[in-house]
Amino acid sequence: MKLADKVAIVTGTSPNIGGGIAEGLAEEGARVVCVDVAADNAQQCAEAIRGRGGQALGLVCDVTDERQVEAMVVQARAAYGAVDVLVNNAGILGGHSVLDMPLERWTRQLAVNLTGTFLCTKHVARLMVERGTRGSIIVIVSTAGHQGQAGNIGYCTSKSGLLNFTRAAAMDLVRHGIRVNSLTPTATDVEEGDTRAVAWGRARPERGGRVLDFARMLPMDHLPSPRHYARAAVFLASDESEMITGIDLRVDGGAVAKYWPWIPHA
Numbered sequence: 001m002k003l004a005d006k007v008a009i010v011t012g013t014s015p016n017i018g019g020g021i022a023e024g025l026a027e028e029g030a031r032v033v034c035v036d037v038a039a040d041n042a043q044q045c046a047e048a049i050r051g052r053g054g055q056a057l058g059l060v061c062d063v064t065d066e067r068q069v070e071a072m073v074v075q076a077r078a079a080y081g082a083v084d085v086l087v088n089n090a091g092i093l094g095g096h097s098v099l100d101m102p103l104e105r106w107t108r109q110l111a112v113n114l115t116g117t118f119l120c121t122k123h124v125a126r127l128m129v130e131r132g133t134r135g136s137i138i139v140i141v142s143t144a145g146h147q148g149q150a151g152n153i154g155y156c157t158s159k160s161g162l163l164n165f166t167r168a169a170a171m172d173l174v175r176h177g178i179r180v181n182s183l184t185p186t187a188t189d190v191e192e193g194d195t196r197a198v199a200w201g202r203a204r205p206e207r208g209g210r211v212l213d214f215a216r217m218l219p220m221d222h223l224p225s226p227r228h229y230a231r232a233a234v235f236l237a238s239d240e241s242e243m244i245t246g247i248d249l250r251v252d253g254g255a256v257a258k259y260w261p262w263i264p265h266a
């Protein structure tokens with residue numbers, strides 16, 4: 001068990017990536033606080049972990065609201081005493097082009113993706129400093145934070161901002177022994193998340209086909225699944241990465257490394 005005795009907060013615990021990371025950390029022995037603005041995502045993720053013999057708590061919290069974030073950290077501390085790991089995963093995906101992005105949507109997307117990560121990092125790191133915890137903070141980015149995607153101005157901007165938020169926060173916190181790293185997922189295979197939704201008692205989501213055949217353009221021949229991100233998160237959360245801070249760990253099947261005109265599986 002790589003995370004025995006550790007307490008982890010994961011935000012945005014839908015059945016997809018956040019749920020997969022929360023379950024992956026729990027499988028390595030972490031007690032997990034599942035945090036989501038949607039009560040069913042927080043509670044069902046925690047129930048699923050408890051159902052497999054793990055320890056977990058579901059908390060409803062809007063990560064853009066500082067008072068709710070502070071209250072969430074207080075509740076996590078009351079339940080488990082300290083927090084060793086924070087995974088900033090909550091996010092709003094998708095969007096519009098710069099020509100037609102409504103200001104309200106831009107503001108909300110940046111608030112959740114950037115400000116939510118800032119607030120959770122601030123209050124969890126303060127607790128870590130107070131308790132002398134040599135913690136690990138993980139920021140979930142996206143290949144859209146490394147590249148310019150058309151029709152996705154708020155998402156690309158916020159995810160790119162998180163890459164340098166990670167480096168700056170790593171420098172702020174290094175003297176406290178707290179490490180901060182980001183993890184970059186890419187277009188994700190939906191099968192695992194859909195199966196997790198069913199396991200949580202939900203109907204299997206209905207899917208239209210993807211407009212682009214992402215797997216055909218990826219150097220590796222299939223898209224990653226949440227469990228692949230979970231394994232990388234376990235590494236960054238664990239003492240195995242004790243000398244690593246301020247990096248971005250891409251779990252993207254080679255997407256960002258690829259020379260752009262090459263279509264590997266044409």
Ligand SMILES: NC(=O)c1ccc[n+]([C@@H]2O[C@H](COP(=O)([O-])OP(=O)(O)OC[C@H]3O[C@@H](n4cnc5c(N)ncnc54)[C@H](O)[C@@H]3O)[C@@H](O)[C@H]2O)c1
Nearest residue numbers: 012014016017036037062063089090091142185186187188
């Ligand atoms: N799905 C992908 O293909 C993909 C690719 C790259 C990166 N990512 C990133 O991975 C993360 C998870 O993505 P996902 O596909 O699982 O998305 P998702 O929509 O299934 O999950 C996002 C979760 O965040 C929660 N959330 C939204 N606003 C919140 C708020 N204000 N406070 C607390 N929780 C809030 C939602 O309720 C939801 O449970 C995101 O940060 C996303 O940008 C996803």
